[in-house]
Amino acid sequence: MMNSDFWRAFVRNKGAVLGLVILIAIVVLAVFASVFFPGDPWEMATAPFQPPLSEDALLGSDMLGRDIASGIAHGARVSLLIGLTSTAAALAIGVTLGALAGFHGGKVDDAIMRFTELFQTIPNFVLAVVLVAIFTPSLTTIVAAIAIVSWPPLARLSRAEFLSLRSREFVQAAITTGQSNGTIILRQILPNSLSPIIVSASLMVATAILLESSLSFLGLGDPNAMSWGYMIGAARTVIRQAWWMSVFPGLAIVLTVLALNLVGEGLNDALNPKLARSRG
Amino acid sequence: MSQFDLMRTPPETAAMITPLLDVRGLSIALPPGADRPLAVDNLTFTLNPDEILCVVGESGSGKSMTAHAMMGLLPAPHVRVAGGSLLFKGKDVLAMPEAEQRSLRGGRIAMVFQEPMTALNPLMRVGRQIGESLREHTALPAPARRARVVELLDQVGLPNPAELAEAYPFRLSGGQRQRVMIAMALACQPDILIADEPTTALDVTTQKQILDLIRSIQAERHMGMMFITHDFGVVAEIAHRVAVMRHGKLVEYGAASDVLNRPQHAYTRQLIASVPHYIEHRDDHAKAGAPLLVADKVRKVFHVGGGLFKKSKEVVAGDDLSLTIHPGETVGLVGESGSGKSTLGRSIVGLIKPDSGRILFEGTDLLALDRKGFRPYRRAVQMVFQDPYASLNPRHRVGDIVAQGPVAFGEDRTRALTRARELLALVGLDGSAADRFPHEFSGGQRQRIGIARALAMEPKLLVADEPVSALDVSVQGQVLELLDDIRRRLNLAMLFITHDLRVAAQVCDTIAVMRRGRIVEMGTAREVFTHPRDAYTRSLLDAIPGKSWHIPDDLQKVKTGSGLAGAH
Numbered sequence: 039m040m041n042s043d044f045w046r047a048f049v050r051n052k053g054a055v056l057g058l059v060i061l062i063a064i065v066v067l068a069v070f071a072s073v074f075f076p077g078d079p080w081e082m083a084t085a086p087f088q089p090p091l092s093e094d095a096l097l098g099s100d101m102l103g104r105d106i107a108s109g110i111a112h113g114a115r116v117s118l119l120i121g122l123t124s125t126a127a128a129l130a131i132g133v134t135l136g137a138l139a140g141f142h143g144g145k146v147d148d149a150i151m152r153f154t155e156l157f158q159t160i161p162n163f164v165l166a167v168v169l170v171a172i173f174t175p176s177l178t179t180i181v182a183a184i185a186i187v188s189w190p191p192l193a194r195l196s197r198a199e200f201l202s203l204r205s206r207e208f209v210q211a212a213i214t215t216g217q218s219n220g221t222i223i224l225r226q227i228l229p230n231s232l233s234p235i236i237v238s239a240s241l242m243v244a245t246a247i248l249l250e251s252s253l254s255f256l257g258l259g260d261p262n263a264m265s266w267g268y269m270i271g272a273a274r275t276v277i278r279q280a281w282w283m284s285v286f287p288g289l290a291i292v293l294t295v296l297a298l299n300l301v302g303e304g305l306n307d308a309l310n311p312k313l314a315r316s317r318g
Numbered sequence: 319m320s321q322f323d324l325m326r327t328p329p330e331t332a333a334m335i336t337p338l339l340d341v342r343g344l345s346i347a348l349p350p351g352a353d354r355p356l357a358v359d360n361l362t363f364t365l366n367p368d369e370i371l372c373v374v375g376e377s378g379s380g381k382s383m384t385a386h387a388m389m390g391l392l393p394a395p396h397v398r399v400a401g402g403s404l405l406f407k408g409k410d411v412l413a414m415p416e417a418e419q420r421s422l423r424g425g426r427i428a429m430v431f432q433e434p435m436t437a438l439n440p441l442m443r444v445g446r447q448i449g450e451s452l453r454e455h456t457a458l459p460a461p462a463r464r465a466r467v468v469e470l471l472d473q474v475g476l477p478n479p480a481e482l483a484e485a486y487p488f489r490l491s492g493g494q495r496q497r498v499m500i501a502m503a504l505a506c507q508p509d510i511l512i513a514d515e516p517t518t519a520l521d522v523t524t525q526k527q528i529l530d531l532i533r534s535i536q537a538e539r540h541m542g543m544m545f546i547t548h549d550f551g552v553v554a555e556i557a558h559r560v561a562v563m564r565h566g567k568l569v570e571y572g573a574a575s576d577v578l579n580r581p582q583h584a585y586t587r588q589l590i591a592s593v594p595h596y597i598e599h600r601d602d603h604a605k606a607g608a609p610l611l612v613a614d615k616v617r618k619v620f621h622v623g624g625g626l627f628k629k630s631k632e633v634v635a636g637d638d639l640s641l642t643i644h645p646g647e648t649v650g651l652v653g654e655s656g657s658g659k660s661t662l663g664r665s666i667v668g669l670i671k672p673d674s675g676r677i678l679f680e681g682t683d684l685l686a687l688d689r690k691g692f693r694p695y696r697r698a699v700q701m702v703f704q705d706p707y708a709s710l711n712p713r714h715r716v717g718d719i720v721a722q723g724p725v726a727f728g729e730d731r732t733r734a735l736t737r738a739r740e741l742l743a744l745v746g747l748d749g750s751a752a753d754r755f756p757h758e759f760s761g762g763q764r765q766r767i768g769i770a771r772a773l774a775m776e777p778k779l780l781v782a783d784e785p786v787s788a789l790d791v792s793v794q795g796q797v798l799e800l801l802d803d804i805r806r807r808l809n810l811a812m813l814f815i816t817h818d819l820r821v822a823a824q825v826c827d828t829i830a831v832m833r834r835g836r837i838v839e840m841g842t843a844r845e846v847f848t849h850p851r852d853a854y855t856r857s858l859l860d861a862i863p864g865k866s867w868h869i870p871d872d873l874q875k876v877k878t879g880s881g882l883a884g885a886h
Binding site: 212214230 | 713
C-alpha cells in the first residue's frame with residue numbers, strides 16, 4: 039500500500055519520471071557496453087579525427103582513432119560504478135557516525151561533530167586530489183577518496199534526524215521496554231530517518247560522478263578504465279579542431295547528473311509528501 | 319451560584335432584535351479524498367448582540383472551520399464555502415467585495431486564536447502588533463494609536479502596560495500572550511469576537527483568569543461572542559447559548575441552561591456524560607503491606623543552553639520530591655505545566671537520571687543500580703505515554719510493537735506475538751489489529767495499543783504520563799475506564815500524571831499536588847478535594863471550569879452503568 043502511494047507521488051513529478059527514464063537508459067548502456075561496443079575502448083577503431091556520423095564511428099573518433107561512442111558507453115560503467123560505490127561508502131561512514139552522535143549526544147556527539155567539522159573545513163576537491171595523488175590512482179583509491187570527502191554532510195543530516203527522533207515517545211517507549219541501544223538505533227530510529235538520507239544519497243551519486251570526472255580530467259583517473267572525465271581532459275587541447283571529442287562525453291556527464299538530480303527531487307517529493315505539498 | 323443562574327437566560331429576548339450574525343445553511347466543502355465531502359453541513363444559527371454563543375464539539379466536528387469561514391481563513395482553493403450565507407447585520411459577508419470583507423474582518427469581527435505561542439509575530443514588539451489593526455482600520459494618528467494600545471493593554475489586565483507595549487512576545491507568559499491577543503482583537507471595538515479554543519493551551523488557573531476577563535469584557539462592551547470549545551466545563555462557565563456540532567452538523571442548539579441540564583440529542587447526552595467531574599472521587603485506598611515504590615528526596619536540575627564559553631542556566635525541575643505508592647494504589651501527580659510532574663515520572667521509569675535522592679522499588683534503590691542491574695526492574699515499571707501519535711513507531715506493525723519488549727527480554731517471538739494478540743483483546747481491540755500499522759488507528763485506539771505494550775511486560779507499577787490529555791472527551795472516558803479496569807484486574811499500582819484535576823479525581827486514590835518542582839500537598843483524593851490544606855491546591859480546585867454546574871443525574875447514571883457497574 040505504501041509502495042503504490044510512493045509511486046503515485048513520484049510519478050506526479052514529471053521531471054522525476056524523465057530523469058528516471060534517462061537514468062535507466064544510461065544504466066542499460068553501461069550494462070550492455072560490451073554488447074553494443076565489443077572490444078576494448080582504448081583500441082584504435084578507425085582513422086583519427088573522424089567527425090560524428092562518419093562510417094565506423096557514430097560520434098566520431100579521437101586523436102588516436104578510438105571510437106567516442108564506445109568510450110562513452112564504457113565510461114558510463116566507470117562513472118556509475120564509482121558514483122554508487124563511493125556513495126555507499128560515504129553512507130556507511132556518515133550514517134554510522136551521525137547515528138552514534140545523534141543517539142548518544144553529549145560528549146560522544148561533541149567528539150564526532152568536531153571530527154566531522156575537521157573534514158568540512160578542508161576543501162573537498164583539494165583533499166580528493168591529494169588523497170588520489172598520494173595513493174596512486176586506481177578505482178579503489180578514487181572511490182575511497184570520494185567517500186572520504188563526501189561523508190560529512192550525511193553525518194550531519196543523520197545526526198539531526200537521530201537527535202529529533204531520539205526524543206520521540208516511541209523511542210522512549212523502546213527504552214522503557216528494555217530494548218538494547220543497537221536495536222533502538224537499527225530498528226526504531228533508522229527506518230524513520232531514511233527518507234531524507236535516501237534523497238541526499240541520490241544527489242550525492244551525482245556529485246560523486248562529477249568529482250570522478252574532475253579527477254580524471256586532471257589525469258588522476260584509473261589509467262585502465264575509460265572515463266568521461268579522461269576523454270574531455272585528453273580532448274581539451276584539440277577542442278577547436280575536434281569539438282565532438284569533448285562535447286559528447288560532456289553531454290553524457292550533464293545528462294547523468296541532471297537525471298540523478300531530477301530523480302533525487304522526485305524521491306524527495308515522494309518520501310516527504312508534506313514538504314512537497316507545502317511547496318504547492 | 320447566583321451568578322451562574324443569572325447567566326442562563328440570554329439578556330434580551332431574541333425575537334426583538336436583529337441578530338448580529340445570521341448563519342443560514344452554511345456548507346463548507348472539503349477537497350476530494352477527505353474523510354467526508356462536507357466539513358460543515360447545512361449549518362444554521364444566529365448570534366445576538368450581548369451574547370456568548372458556545373460552539374461545542376470534538377476534534378473534526380467542523381467548529382473551527384465555521385469560524386475560519388467567517389474570517390476568510392479557509393485554505394482556498396482546497397476548502398471552500400459550498401453553499402449558504404453568512405449575514406452580518408443583515409448583509410451577506412460572502413457576497414461582499416474583497417475589500418469590504420477585509421474591513422469587516424479585524425474591524426467589526428475579530429478573532430482570538432488557540433495557540434498564543436504562535437499567534438504573535440516573534441519579531442515585532444507587542445505594542446506595534448496591536449497598533450497594526452488600528453492603523454489598518456482607523457484614522458487615528460500615531461500618538462493617539464500608542465495611547466490607545468496602552469489603554470487596551472491595561473483593559474486586559476496586564477501590569478505596566480506602557481512598558482509591556484515595548485516588549486517582544488517571547489518575554490511574556492502564555493496567559494499574558496493570550497491577553498495581548500485579546501487586546502489586539504478588541505483594538506477596533508468589534509461587534510463580534512470569535513474565540514477559537516482560547517484557553518485550551520493554558521494552565522487551569524490561567525484559564526480561569528482569561529475566562530473571567532473574556533466574560534467581563536463581553537458584558538462591558540455588549541459584544542456578540544462566538545466561543546469555540548470542546549470543554550463542557552468552560553461552556554457551563556460562560557455560555558448564554560450553546561450549539562453542539564458533530565461531523566459538521568449541528569445536533570443541538572439552545573439556551574445554555576437547557577442544553578447543559580436537559581440535553582435532548584443522544585450525542586450531547588453522551589458528551590456530557592463523559593465530562594469528568596471532580597466531585598466523584600473514590601473510596602480511600604486500603605494501604606496494605608510494604609510500599610511498592612518510595613521516592614525519597616529526589617532532585618533533578620536541568621542545564622539549559624550554555625556552550626564552550628558560556629555558563630549554562632540551571633532549571634530546578636524537581637526538588638525534595640518524596641512519595642510512596644502501595645501495591646494496587648493509584649497515585650495522582652497533579653500540577654500545571656512546568657511543575658516537574660513528568661520529571662518525577664520519567665525518573666521512576668529510568669528515562670531521566672535524578673541528581674540526588676533515592677527511588678526505592680520493593681526496597682532496592684533504582685538510582686544506585688548500573689545499567690545491567692537496572693534491567694530487571696525495567697519490566698516491573700512500565701510507562702504509558704501522552705501522545706498516542708508519537709508513541710508508536712509508524713513503521714512497525716502493532717503486534718510487533720507490543721511484542722518487542724518481551725522479545726528484548728528473551729521471550730520466544732511467536733509466543734510473544736500470541737501474547738500480544740491476547741493483550742490487544744484485553745484492551746478492547748480486534749485480534750486483527752496486530753497485523754496493521756499504527757496510522758490505521760484513531761487516537762483512542764492507539765492509546766489502547768500503548769497500554770497493551772506496557773502490560774506486555776507484566777509490570778507491577780504503571781506510570782501514565784498524561785495518558786488522556788490528547789484525546790477527545792468521549793474517548794478520554796473510555797481510556798480512563800480501561801485503565802481503571804486493568805488496574806483492578808491485575809492489581810497494578812499506578813502513578814497517574816495529569817494537569818486535569820477532574821481526571822485525577824476520577825481515577826486516583828491518592829493525590830500529590832506539585833508546583834514549581836515541589837510537592838505542596840499530598841493526601842487521599844477525598845482529603846485533597848474536600849479539605850485542601852495548601853493555598854495553591856485551593857486555587858487549582860477553584861479554577862476548575864464549570865464547578866457550579868452539576869451534571870444531570872440521569873446522565874451520571876448512564877456513566878457508571880457502562881462497564882464500571884461491576885466494580886462498585
